[in-house]
Amino acid sequence: MSGLPAATVRRLQKLPQVPSVWEGDRHKLSGSPPMGSQTEGECILWVDGVQGVVRAMEVVPADSGFEPMVRTLIMAMERPHAAPPARPQKIIVRDREVQFFLRGILHELDIKVECQPELPLIDEILQSFEEANERIPPPLPEHYVELLTGKALTLWRDAPWDYLEDHQILAIDLDHWDIQTLYVSVMGRLGMEYGVLFYRSLPSLKQFRQDAGQPDTPEEMEEAFLRQDCLYLTFQAGNPELNELPDLDLAE
Template identity: 45%
Template sequence: MSSLPVTTKHRINRIPQIPHVWEGDIFPIGEMLDNLEPELKSNGQCIVWVDGSEGFIRTMDVVKGNTGPEAMVRALLKAIEKPQSPAEPARPHKVVVRDRELQFFLRGALQGLDIDVDYQGDLPLLDELWNNLQQVQPQKVGNIPPQLLEKLEERAIALMWEQAPWTLLAEYNLIEIKINAYNVESLYACVMGMMGQEFGVIFYRSLDSMKKFRLMAGEIGDSTMEEGDIERAFLQQDCWFVNFSLDDSDFDEEDEEQQLWYELFLAEAQYDVPVQVVFGSIHPYEGIRPLVDVEELDPLYLGIEALGKFVQKNKKRLEKDPTQNISHQYSIKLPWGNNKPHPVKVRTMPEVTAELEAIEGNLHDDFAEEEDTDIISSDLFPEDCVISFASFPEDIIKSIEAKPSVWVDMEGIEFENENDKIPVIIIQTTRPKGKLVVEQLIKEEGIEYLFFTSGEDPFYGGTFDLPMIKTQGGINHVIAEIEQEGETFANTVKKWSQKTKKWQGKCGVAIAMGSTGVNRGSPKEQHILAFFATELVSKEKAGLDKLVLNIEMM
């Protein structure tokens, strides 16, 4: 059974203990709270903690019916730290519940807090209060001085947002930050943002928690999972997080300049885009919350500073191969307190990366076995990828084939003379995203054929050219949605397609990195991550003459 995080124990133990007995229970909501959304009203529960000595409610939480016993702990922590008025922060001498399993669970979860947990079959005070309950009072959290959060935000923007580690690392490229201070031995950092949807860094306080969550998250694709299961998996994490989001407080959809900011933000471009920084914590017994204690700032600041210095020093090495062993030690001073320097060691964890890749690979294989064949997917290739049309001579193929880190599939392609060039479509993205694409294409046993079709959006209007591939695994992947404005793309495809006739339709698909650098749209040989031999077929042969976007694609 996981325990409360060290920061929480420290925080709670500082709160004075009172010789009071608190009673806690879970009630079905039924018809008593009419202001709730229909799902909670029909399948919700209400957790109540009452000070039996004083006779008033300290906290009340409304949760989904299958949230789990951890919700009782989260509610109790609120009752201790941020109780409803007129109660003051206090720690009880004893808590009483009328469920044996819950009693044993709380005993394990509350170890080290000097709180006895007892069982009592009948709690009449709770029943009476519940029968008269009419509304939930809002809670307030957070007691950190704003100037300290401003310093933390300033460093997060400078070292995380401006350096964009998510363009170098995938979310399974774990970085250990060994602190050995402030009751934290190590933090395990991973990035968010490689799919261009959400940007940030997660600092796991427990390696086991990270592995457990990744395993549970991999199972979320199962259609039998309910919303409560997904929420429970998310709340099983034990981490601090730093999220970056567009500052839309003054956002005007009609303002073209602000629209450009938004597009740059989604495209991972590191321009002067106004962003908001959100700091928070997730724990099974605390839920998701903002930072509420000054003691949390110290290890989080050290983690941000150390990771930022590590990325800055090793950018080229990480871009080349983030799975290699890299280790550095830094001396970091906090901008508050006594400014004593802290030695912090940072290292990559290739062994854990390999373990996570193996876990995800098994989950994808299991999921693929359950899926129907010949499906259409628009999820493999990132929305911001760039398509180029080229021709490769044999020496380029041999050159990239000699690199152990590049996957090359040349089946069915033979060069008859030194002047021959095989037609190639190059799909360029960032290195982490490109590696994910290559891994998935390898799992699907390569590319069976390439084709070009069209699609229309029934909701917003407009038609699109759709370059697509079908893998040997029977999945049709949309590479990009290109708006049909003029004949530029169609003419380029036509000219390029003529070159495949000499090769009896054979061609190649190359995955390349470098889409955020100066070589965007014109990748070089050193940017190639993989080459797949395939053939160009008509959309009629592919059986996908025209698609209706957002309806037929999955």
């Protein structure tokens, strides 16, 4: 990106310039990459250092270059969170390369770009993110992870979809964990999507079959799926394009 389009420059020049200093930075997200993503994500933040508010925030792939910093900055000026549109007098970033890049991009907007190693407000926000993330319980208790993975692999190798249609329902009597019976439907006989659904009540299973049988729009079909009272386990490739390969072992 050698510069902003002339129309964008004219649009931003019409915004009032306020005596504010904004901090901008991108920070690696903790945890695993999102499902289906091959790259880790980073969070871009632009914060008004005078008002102490986050004007814009965006999550982007870690290898996306400097352009998302500009895009998010424009968002912070034109469509900020909880603040009126405006241009700052000065912005501060932590990375020297980002500073030089933004200087070239913003030279027509009369915005001073500086670099300093410490960004107090952003560092405080990032620290609060880390603390909040530590308080979030894992989606599955650790002592169940290995067990569930093993059972999922066993299910894939047993391949119940080779001999059961989705309308052939199995009833599993549990009488435990406030569940009397699980009603199991197997997907995959048609070779389109593999998995099992464990309905926690027979009325929920019947209601879904009724709703899904006569959907008028994709939205109604999606709503029918979301209303299901069930647990489910499905298999899919990390890269959706690989699903088309006939010899792909989804257990991997």
